[in-house]
Amino acid sequence: MTESEPRTSGEKEPPVNKYEGKLPPLNIFLHWCKGCNICIAFCPQKVLEPDRDGKPILAHPEKCTQCAICWLHCPDFAITSNYK
Amino acid sequence: MSNLRKGKVRLLQGNEACFQGAIYAGIDFYAGYPITPSTEIAEGLARELPRIGKKFIQMEDEIGSIAAVIGASNAGAKAMTATSGPGYSLMVENIGYAYMTETPCVIVNVQRAGPSTGLPTKISQSDMMQARWGTHGDYTAIAVAPSSVRECFEETVRAFNLSERFRTPVTVLTDEVLGHMRELMTMPKPGELEVMERPKPDIPADWYRHFEMTPSMVSPMAALGEGYRYNVTGMTHDREGFPTAVPSEINEKLNKLKKKIERFADEIYKVRTEMMDDAKIAVISFGTVARATHQAIKMARERRVRVGAIQPLTIWPFPDPIISDALKNVKKIIVAELNMGQMVNEVKRIAPRNAEVFFLGRYDGEVMTPQQILDKIREVK
Amino acid sequence: MEKEAVVKEKEVQRSNVVHHYLRPKKKFPNVWCAGCGNGIVMGALIRAIDKLKLDKNDVVVVSGIGCSSRIPVYLDFNTLHTTHGRAIAFATGVKVVKPRLKVIVITGDGDAMAIGGNHFIHACRRNIDITVVLVNNKIYGMTGGQFSPTTTAGAFATTAPFGNYEKQFDIVKLASAAGASYVARGTVYHEQQLEKLIEGAIVKRGFSLVEVVSNCHTYYGRLNREGDAVAMISWMKDHAMPIQAAVKLPPEKMVGKFVTGLIHETDATEFCEEYDKLVERLKAKEAQK
Numbered sequence: 001m002t003e004s005e006p007r008t009s010g011e012k013e014p015p016v017n018k019y020e021g022k023l024p025p026l027n028i029f030l031h032w033c034k035g036c037n038i039c040i041a042f043c044p045q046k047v048l049e050p051d052r053d054g055k056p057i058l059a060h061p062e063k064c065t066q067c068a069i070c071w072l073h074c075p076d077f078a079i080t081s082n083y084k
Numbered sequence: 085m086s087n088l089r090k091g092k093v094r095l096l097q098g099n100e101a102c103f104q105g106a107i108y109a110g111i112d113f114y115a116g117y118p119i120t121p122s123t124e125i126a127e128g129l130a131r132e133l134p135r136i137g138k139k140f141i142q143m144e145d146e147i148g149s150i151a152a153v154i155g156a157s158n159a160g161a162k163a164m165t166a167t168s169g170p171g172y173s174l175m176v177e178n179i180g181y182a183y184m185t186e187t188p189c190v191i192v193n194v195q196r197a198g199p200s201t202g203l204p205t206k207i208s209q210s211d212m213m214q215a216r217w218g219t220h221g222d223y224t225a226i227a228v229a230p231s232s233v234r235e236c237f238e239e240t241v242r243a244f245n246l247s248e249r250f251r252t253p254v255t256v257l258t259d260e261v262l263g264h265m266r267e268l269m270t271m272p273k274p275g276e277l278e279v280m281e282r283p284k285p286d287i288p289a290d291w292y293r294h295f296e297m298t299p300s301m302v303s304p305m306a307a308l309g310e311g312y313r314y315n316v317t318g319m320t321h322d323r324e325g326f327p328t329a330v331p332s333e334i335n336e337k338l339n340k341l342k343k344k345i346e347r348f349a350d351e352i353y354k355v356r357t358e359m360m361d362d363a364k365i366a367v368i369s370f371g372t373v374a375r376a377t378h379q380a381i382k383m384a385r386e387r388r389v390r391v392g393a394i395q396p397l398t399i400w401p402f403p404d405p406i407i408s409d410a411l412k413n414v415k416k417i418i419v420a421e422l423n424m425g426q427m428v429n430e431v432k433r434i435a436p437r438n439a440e441v442f443f444l445g446r447y448d449g450e451v452m453t454p455q456q457i458l459d460k461i462r463e464v465k
Numbered sequence: 466m467e468k469e470a471v472v473k474e475k476e477v478q479r480s481n482v483v484h485h486y487l488r489p490k491k492k493f494p495n496v497w498c499a500g501c502g503n504g505i506v507m508g509a510l511i512r513a514i515d516k517l518k519l520d521k522n523d524v525v526v527v528s529g530i531g532c533s534s535r536i537p538v539y540l541d542f543n544t545l546h547t548t549h550g551r552a553i554a555f556a557t558g559v560k561v562v563k564p565r566l567k568v569i570v571i572t573g574d575g576d577a578m579a580i581g582g583n584h585f586i587h588a589c590r591r592n593i594d595i596t597v598v599l600v601n602n603k604i605y606g607m608t609g610g611q612f613s614p615t616t617t618a619g620a621f622a623t624t625a626p627f628g629n630y631e632k633q634f635d636i637v638k639l640a641s642a643a644g645a646s647y648v649a650r651g652t653v654y655h656e657q658q659l660e661k662l663i664e665g666a667i668v669k670r671g672f673s674l675v676e677v678v679s680n681c682h683t684y685y686g687r688l689n690r691e692g693d694a695v696a697m698i699s700w701m702k703d704h705a706m707p708i709q710a711a712v713k714l715p716p717e718k719m720v721g722k723f724v725t726g727l728i729h730e731t732d733a734t735e736f737c738e739e740y741d742k743l744v745e746r747l748k749a750k751e752a753q754k
Contacts, residue, residue: 032494034498034499035499036500036694036695037693037694037695038694041695042695042698068480072656072657073505073653073654073698074504074505074508075495075500075502075503075508076504077483077508078494079480080480080481081480084477084480113558113561113562115557134743134747135747135751137744139561139562141558143557143587144584147551147554147584148554148583148584149554151547151548151554151557151558151584152557152558154555155527155554155555155556155558155559155562156558156559156561156562159562159566160562161562163558163562177548178551181547181548307563308525308543308545308559308566309522309523309565310522313522313541313544315488315544317538317545317546318548319546324490326490326491326538
């Protein structure tokens, strides 16, 4: 699905392939992350789980649906997505 | 009287001369709040500024007024406010912000008898020290004090120039009498008085630092919205404008605020002396009292008393070198002022060792009379 | 015949759009406690500005003193960090001198409603074209947890050790009554709604206010046992009621809930425009002479 092909309004957005290519769905900057647990708690798919000091780990990357809740709510901008 | 008709000479009120001077100096923005005895300045600018496409706003209080002035100055405007004692007291926190952020602006303090509400329509010079030490922390103030309607015009222009030149707030100390009285005055022609602008940066945006250290210690200042996207904060900051806790940077900032003014103080000092060459007695006074002193020493000279007058027009930084030089061979010094003793402390600090300093203060709301000064001269003789 | 309704490609904001608006010279991570809502508000503000395609040089962000007022220093705009409570007055000065600039004020509940209240209501009355983002965490965070004009009744704070016996401002009602043209409330949980509200506020001509319900778990949460950031933000999720739904609900359903979304909007004359009209009028009169 190329980026530039215009989508007609009726067509439902195709499901983003979760973990097809090499890239993981999300990047987490551990030196910016303060382990506040917001992303872990609000991720609807429970993709993230806390490590020893509470910072998120991509425990189930295949479950990520790129809903963007995590990086929209990160107070320190420590998460970005590789697909969005 | 043809000059009067041609408009070259005008009968102006002190407050009006003040705002006419501001217009002459190229004021872009005025924010103020009504307070006796400075309201005429606001009223005048409310009429004149829209006519020349400049901005006027009456804010909800004096704190808002000085805040708007500083905001406007950062947006590139020459900005001024005018108030009196109580208003100035409300403004001092933000004036301190202007010192810290090196924001040019002019604050006219038409003094009235204090403290507190005091005597709104009565004269006083009791805000002299406040113009220097009004707000908390270490900083170096500039304050000028006219003593005639024409000087209200000139000193306001000079205040703008000093604020632009040194990127600092400047206080103009007038008083209720000077502000409300009327005198004939020749209007300076455009270009006759020098009008200075703040130094502008001439480097690309990403090289620009809002508090750059320059030889003159005055950093070029860009305006908001010109592509320089700098940060201004009242917190002690580094040359970039970001808050800092590094001791060396804190020292550098505070030394900069001090040295940028004190090192070039000779550009700021302005002192008028009269008949001081052979004087044994000197009368030091500023503002409206200087008019009475001028009269008093003439009367004393008629009685063959060798007395002279010294009038600082720049109150802060106090013109130590010039005044102590003038007092070299003076035995007796009278400091005449309309308060309970403020400038006298500065004079005592720099008076020659063998000279005696006498204080003549008046704080009953009336103007000091030449006779009163003459009596003092005769008393100390 | 298939209807050829071509949807304009919705500008997809990349997830790292925020990083293009942060000042490279500032030290990250930012200064707030872990999980503080201020970071989320900063993100929402940046995404709103990015969506509006504003020129960075035309955006002026002014703030007072307080946790939320530390937002501008991180942003790559013209930023003014002023004295406590006076941000709106400083912003007025900037706006009146350069009306073309987009002036945005970041302030907090203490900064705007307590010490800055006078400037706040007068800016509403003047309806000057300024956008105020008021981060309401119902406490003085920077100074260690004192109660503020929006701390709920009975809540604990370091200066209300036995429970707050004072009443609170309803910021939205106060701003609407004082004359603001655009008054909205968002929360740090409903981030995408917050972006839209801020976007609308910036575009709206006249005084626009966006109150953002935010969490201070370090003080408010701890002193009132409301849990950590996640707990407080979840509380917002369960207690916010968008205005579209709220108007339909009977009052008893709204107990304990607060209304979010665009709550009040009017059209009134804007201060800078009125002043420019005056200048034009005088110029015309001058020309006739």
